[in-house]
Amino acid sequence: MTSYVLETRDVAIHYGGVKALDGVSLTLGKGQILGLIGPNGAGKSTVIDAITGRRPLTRGQVILDGQDVSQLGAVERRRLGLSRSFQRTSIFGGMPVRKQVELASYKMGMSDSAADAEAVLEELDLARLGNVMAEDLGYGEQRRLDLALALVGRPKMLMLDEPMAGLSVKESHDLAQHLKALTSRWEVSVLLVEHDMDVVFGISDVVTVFELGRVIANGAPAQVRADPRVREAYLGSSA
Amino acid sequence: MRFSRILMLALLALVAGVAIAFLTPSSSLLGLFAQAVIYAIFALGVGVLLRQNGLTSFGHALFFGAAGYAMGVILTLDWFSAEIAIFVVLLGIGVLAFLIGLVIVRVPGIAFGMLTLAIGQMAYLLATRSRGLTGGADGMSIPWPSTLFGVKQSVLLKPDVLFLIVWTVLIVVTLAVVWLLRTRFGSITEAVRDNEERARFIGITTTVPRALVYAMSAVVTGVAGVMSSLNTGFISPESLHWSVSGIALVMVVVGGFKSVIGPILGAIVYFLFKELLGDFATYWMAIFGAALIAVIVFSPDGIAGALERLMKPRHTRANATSKSGH
Numbered sequence: 001m002t003s004y005v006l007e008t009r010d011v012a013i014h015y016g017g018v019k020a021l022d023g024v025s026l027t028l029g030k031g032q033i034l035g036l037i038g039p040n041g042a043g044k045s046t047v048i049d050a051i052t053g054r055r056p057l058t059r060g061q062v063i064l065d066g067q068d069v070s071q072l073g074a075v076e077r078r079r080l081g082l083s084r085s086f087q088r089t090s091i092f093g094g095m096p097v098r099k100q101v102e103l104a105s106y107k108m109g110m111s112d113s114a115a116d117a118e119a120v121l122e123e124l125d126l127a128r129l130g131n132v133m134a135e136d137l138g139y140g141e142q143r144r145l146d147l148a149l150a151l152v153g154r155p156k157m158l159m160l161d162e163p164m165a166g167l168s169v170k171e172s173h174d175l176a177q178h179l180k181a182l183t184s185r186w187e188v189s190v191l192l193v194e195h196d197m198d199v200v201f202g203i204s205d206v207v208t209v210f211e212l213g214r215v216i217a218n219g220a221p222a223q224v225r226a227d228p229r230v231r232e233a234y235l236g237s238s239a
Numbered sequence: 240m241r242f243s244r245i246l247m248l249a250l251l252a253l254v255a256g257v258a259i260a261f262l263t264p265s266s267s268l269l270g271l272f273a274q275a276v277i278y279a280i281f282a283l284g285v286g287v288l289l290r291q292n293g294l295t296s297f298g299h300a301l302f303f304g305a306a307g308y309a310m311g312v313i314l315t316l317d318w319f320s321a322e323i324a325i326f327v328v329l330l331g332i333g334v335l336a337f338l339i340g341l342v343i344v345r346v347p348g349i350a351f352g353m354l355t356l357a358i359g360q361m362a363y364l365l366a367t368r369s370r371g372l373t374g375g376a377d378g379m380s381i382p383w384p385s386t387l388f389g390v391k392q393s394v395l396l397k398p399d400v401l402f403l404i405v406w407t408v409l410i411v412v413t414l415a416v417v418w419l420l421r422t423r424f425g426s427i428t429e430a431v432r433d434n435e436e437r438a439r440f441i442g443i444t445t446t447v448p449r450a451l452v453y454a455m456s457a458v459v460t461g462v463a464g465v466m467s468s469l470n471t472g473f474i475s476p477e478s479l480h481w482s483v484s485g486i487a488l489v490m491v492v493v494g495g496f497k498s499v500i501g502p503i504l505g506a507i508v509y510f511l512f513k514e515l516l517g518d519f520a521t522y523w524m525a526i527f528g529a530a531l532i533a534v535i536v537f538s539p540d541g542i543a544g545a546l547e548r549l550m551k552p553r554h555t556r557a558n559a560t561s562k563s564g565h
Contacts, residue, residue, distance in 0.1 A: 052440070104441035
């Protein structure tokens with residue numbers, strides 16, 4: 001019996017001769033934040049796609065809370081608690097904020113979807129914008145709405161693909177602190193793909209470094225930051 | 240808008256229909272009104288598909304014509320009473336469209352339009368070639384019984400009575416569509432239309448809701464087909480032709496597809512143009528075409544969109560925030 005919330009075993013995605021992911025094995029415990037870093041094209045977003053069922057695996061397994069979900073579709077995996085946000089803000093522009101969050105909560109099978117949606121909106125400081133059309137929100141608010149849609153239904157695992165992209169320094173800092181608090185309050189584990197190194201090393205429990213579809217380093221933030229291979233491949237000598 | 244207010248408006252529309260029926264002096268004009276209302280129902284069906292699925296159909300005449308043919312065949316072969324036949328036909332159209340929809344709604348954009356065109360034209364050819372059953376290119380008479388729902392046909396087909404029937408059907412169908420789109424089903428289909436991928440990642444299975452919208456729009460169009468067959472007592476392959484689908488689509492574009500009422504307005508405008516300009520200009524369609532271009536350029540969301548902008552300012556973020564009460 002495993003104690004991991006999420007485990008990937010030898011996950012690979014190949015496109016012909018191109019190995020987008022090549023034997024990726026990761027583990028993540030309950031309430032942990034795993035920061036995933038690496039240069040562009042390293043396969044960070046692809047690993048989220050692989051875990052959430054957006055792209056089929058060439059080989060390997062995805063285990064959620066002890067259950068092999070590798071053969072399940074994206075909808076089933078989401079219902080089992082694998083949730084994600086997207087690199088580009090992905091919301092329902094023509095729908096008011098509260099309506100879409102409540103709809104997501106309803107589809108997650110929450111018995112009181114209105115209350116669940118309200119809790120998420122309060123958590124992300126969106127409740128006062130509940131009747132605003134999503135397309136009328138500011139960019140930072142749209143990012144939070146994106147996160148809200150991922151957070152409804154009390155997921156076990158939240159995968160965030162560059163959630164700080166386009167945010168101001170203050171907004172990034174606030175969101176990072178929010179994420180850290182969320183993991184304990186909502187008992188959710190987070191896989192965070194992010195280019196802001198201060199954020200990743202500041203809030204992650206574990207940092208994993210990707211290069212060319214493979215894991216080149218994995219461990220506590222300080223340990224990874226000191227790894228010469230990581231410094232050479234990604235962080236640079238000044239890190 | 241609250242549904243109770245919509246019901247009130249529907250009641251007012253019903254009263255207006257009665258007034259039109261009694262105040263219109265000419266039977267031929269009432270006949271034209273009835274035809275316009277039937278096309279309004281047709282356009283409503285096409286508009287619902289565009290509004291909720293974001294998909295453009297070039298083949299909805301399939302369901303308009305199929306309803307008439309199905310009524311004709313069932314009544315000719317005396318399978319059911321006319322009353323039951325109406326429900327059987329609409330149910331059949333719904334099931335058929337749902338099954339077709341499960342396959343074709345997966346195809347995006349213009350490819351979907353081409354598929355609907357192909358399926359519609361297949362039905363057109365089938366009706367033309369099946370002389371034994373459909374009368375081929377000559378069409379077939381629909382043997383409506385002498386009484387329908389307890390009303391004598393001679394009464395039913397009076398221009399004012401017929402107009403009132405189709406007007407009432409339009410109001411009931413519109414109310415049903417508005418109600419349905421306000422349910423959770425409506426929200427789900429909006430979500431799928433706006434962002435299919437995100438919809439999947441909040442746990443929505445995306446194909447079935449789209450197929451259901453396709454079926455719903457087909458049933459609405461089928462209602463128009465049944466009404467048309469009652470009005471004319473005749474059906475021919477022309478009802479299945481792509482140009483009929485095209486006319487309904489033009490009505491939707493002119494009226495505006497973003498509101499449920501838009502396609503109805505488009506149908507009314509189309510028939511007004513036809514009636515007012517048809518007597519003076521042989522090529523009235525060219526003038527209507529110019530009007531269509533003007534609408535697309537100056538009000539892409541159609542007449543309904545323009546009216547909405549005139550009647551109320553945009554629902555601003557400021558007043559939405561104040562209404563949220565948090």
